[in-house]
Amino acid sequence: MNEKMKELGTRRSAIRELFEYGKKRKAEIGDANVYDFSIGNPSVPAPAIVRETLVNLLEKTDPVALHGYTSAQGDAGVRRAIAEYLNRTYNAGADPDLLYLTVGAAASLTISLTALLNPGDEVVLLAPFFPEYRVFAERTGAKVVTVPADPETFQPDLDALQKAITDKTRVLLVNSPNNPTGAVLSEKTVTRIAAILREREAAYGNPIWLIADEPYRELVWGNVKVPYLTNYYDRTIVCYSFSKSLSLPGERIGYLLVSPKAKEAADVYAAVCGAGRALGFVCAPSLFQYLIPACLGATSDLSVYAENRKMLCDALTGYGFRVISPDGAFYLFVQSPEPDANAFCERAKGMELLLVPSDSFGCPGFVRISYCVSTDMIRRSLAPFEKLAASYGLDRNQKGR
């Protein structure tokens, strides 16, 4: 047996562990009595066009065609529709023949990393980061190097990034809007990151790939813009999932695109096809592939998350918590009132508040609060949050940041 896999299966991610605990706890004391902020499972229903299109496909399409194998990289018409949408919307320079449909962003990432990496290579992650990045990268035999964020702005520390890149670095994996902080990489930051990568490539004579994990692209608040990275750096792979924008996380449908501007695009795309094959993906679920063209540009009602964000930010700040104000995604990153965020989460759990400690995100001392939950649950959770703050003697009058 593979002991590493056994360990990964025994010690589940902190997020999944809490999600499973939440399920059990709800069965014990009732759904309404548990405030489950553990997982990024969208609470807003998929837009009506999802159900309409799926029912229509089921009722009007030959089932043999509808449920049959597609090409491994995905149906050609669906890939064309996605590429056209990306080019129209972001001037992405997408080529349908360099686009590969996947069973969601996790698969987009494992396939990209398996395509690019060899044992001993290095992958740079900007902390805080989604903990599974480490699992995905290390499974290829690569080593993970983390770069801390600026502790005030939670933007990446670019000097530290430049120093973290070695002659073994093959990938920089970024995530904007960020899970867990909600931070968005500004155009200025992206431009500087691209310049650093180019400069380091030249210094070492090795190509460095930028992998952009973008499941939260559409979830931004206010006038924030999310730069499309193929426009800033040539060796880019964009990983996308419809999980969050269309509220379809369980259906596993997403894609990756290799930027045609990269000199090695065709070879890397071949390696992507090889990795998808070797990992056992075969093709993305066909019904959900055929759903996509009708839904490009559609989203769930994201205003619910905007309302949740405001309610929770205002309340927690008012109770004296330090909240990192998020520009996007549906997470709040909140400083633990005691140095050990795990102890803080245990105390919160005693009040039925399920918060994820930040240690596995590569940035200890914080908690992640997923606010993609019902607004009603947030409203009802405020009293326990207030009690939690009071138990630490937090200053209600302190201005949160």
Added chain:
Amino acid sequence: MNEKMKELGTRRSAIRELFEYGKKRKAEIGDANVYDFSIGNPSVPAPAIVRETLVNLLEKTDPVALHGYTSAQGDAGVRRAIAEYLNRTYNAGADPDLLYLTVGAAASLTISLTALLNPGDEVVLLAPFFPEYRVFAERTGAKVVTVPADPETFQPDLDALQKAITDKTRVLLVNSPNNPTGAVLSEKTVTRIAAILREREAAYGNPIWLIADEPYRELVWGNVKVPYLTNYYDRTIVCYSFSKSLSLPGERIGYLLVSPKAKEAADVYAAVCGAGRALGFVCAPSLFQYLIPACLGATSDLSVYAENRKMLCDALTGYGFRVISPDGAFYLFVQSPEPDANAFCERAKGMELLLVPSDSFGCPGFVRISYCVSTDMIRRSLAPFEKLAASYGLDRNQKGR
């Protein structure tokens, strides 16, 4: 970049290569003029209960619940329903907590192999075998050892199997009904295989796992029985997919089950969960998970394949081809009239007959003919097949075996 992945993506499997060629060729000369026997893509529509259940789920279930993440191992109710069905039908001894839903049989296999294997371990395959087994096993760093079949019966050569097992063997992967021959492992053969494994385990002091890949379990012709392997050998993992039985190959829904009789069942199941996580599977598509309980025991109209099988067997035998008479699955394994099956396939291609050469199945000199196609296409393909036989001067009066 990973050169091995690039190679796997550049040199696609012979099956996929031909499938893609077929698509292009049909676009050039019309669907009706290409006789595409390349891929195991069921041609019989999914049974009506599939559409009814899917539409019903879409119209009556809360979309947040329907499309949300399930537990990584699959929805608990769905796992319970599958385990109950397996126990009722095969006395399988299945435990829902040792059952793991997957995106189809390929994923069941890559997850099982990743859970069990370490670099340097050996996996034994019984030739002829589905070529992707080699890709899946080698990706873990393990070495593949193949055991030839008896060239007359296409049953495994059990003496050769016994000799092939070394102190490094960790897995024997079997496939019954078999792709590409259609052969089914009889109860007697399974009993002998189990005895060999137990004897070799005792000799080397190492556990050996039996992985049973069973996507064709329901596709058997006549009174053939497919033994359920957990009843014969304790260290068994059964890999299953609904692709073939329900004609849903593009939807990617299947499962694996670890036999509770295995001493290390809990640890291996943990490794399965770890492998699913590390490979990026997250969960099987949720809509298709919820479809399954209503469809257990249902199948597409398999009589179409039985009719196809008879028509094609009779005709090809009549033209003088040697056909290995299949007990199950929807493939004919036919001896090439010249030693090089690739040359034979090229000649067939010239008559628009797309047949897969057997080299990558670990058994050169044959072709695989997928007869999960329309009966009408088979009828129309007979004239070209007759012409192909005539071009080799085959004896029309020879009795096929």
